[in-house]
Amino acid sequence: MKVAENCELPWDVLDIISKTLDLDDLFRFSGVCKNWRAFYWRNLLASQEPLLLQVLYNHKESYSFISFPNQKIYCLKMMEYFLHSIYVTFCTGYFIMARYNNSFILINPFTRIQKVINVSIFEVKSNIFAYHALLAFGKCSDEFVLLVLCKSSRSLLVYQSQNCG
Amino acid sequence: MGKPGRVVDFMVLHNIIYVVTDKANIGVLSLNSVDIKFLKLKSVPNVRYLKLVNCDEQLLVVDSSLKETRNVYKIDFSTMNDVKQETLGDISLFHAANRNYYALSNPNKWGYESNSVYVISRLYTQCNAY
Secondary structure, X not given: OOOOOOOOOOHHHHHHHHOOOOHHHHHHHHOOOXXXXXXXXXXXXXXXXXXEEEEEEXXXXXXXXXXXXXXXXXEOHHHHHOOOEEEEEEEOOEEEEEEOOOEEEEEOOOOOOEEEEEOOOOOOOXXXXXXXXXXXXXXXXXXXXXXXEEOOOOOEEEEXXXXXX | OOOOOOXXXXXXXXXXXXXXXXXXXXXXXXXXXXXXXXXXXXXXXXOOOEEEEXXXXXXXXXXXXXXXXXXXXEEEOOOOEEEEXXXXXXXXXXXXXXXXXXEEEOHHHHOOOXXXXXXXXXXXXOEEEO
């Protein structure tokens, strides 16, 4: 193995290492140094490989991304920390979860960015099929719109981040 | 147009949020007034359970039931028609019961078949493709 003069591991070596890691470990991996962070972003995320999301409801919910081309399953242990939250959908790179305290939380599993949206127009329910949701970001912007349709009451929540500080 | 019906699905295309109702009317959600302006399409499919899909910068409308995907229409904005698709071409659709549809273009690149619908069962550990 040839290590570059600046002691950074070449990306083909990082590629071999990364194949053995889960998504949670990969995120920690990206925090080691600039080179590894660049690898995480450019090599893993920028490939835009389609991933299947598997959500299992047994005694507790478990979340995994499945890569068909690489025959790999990335378990998302980070989701275990979101107690009292119910999966609604996955959209634009974010989990949309309904919470018992009348709010929705948006969680990006790749960047770990979280956003909390409090709701006043309907009572947030703990039924996994209670809602239909959509998240959309503005072009080159962090501003976003969250639409949540409550299937039982037909109420439509339209949350615009730019109007809500 | 009579009563447009209740919104059942929404999708973003070209920075515009489109909605579809249970009467198969398709509209644009205006964020300024939180109002829906419905498109004047020359025809609408006579079906109730529709889903919107953004695929390759095109708006697809999927006629589905809990068990199957029946038909796929493409909205042609130049003629304001919905065009029933005889083939999906070089895309595949992914669907889980009672959930959204997702489209993938050039699916062969990632190990999936084109012109196919992948359906994941909610009750069984199986994936059907047709």
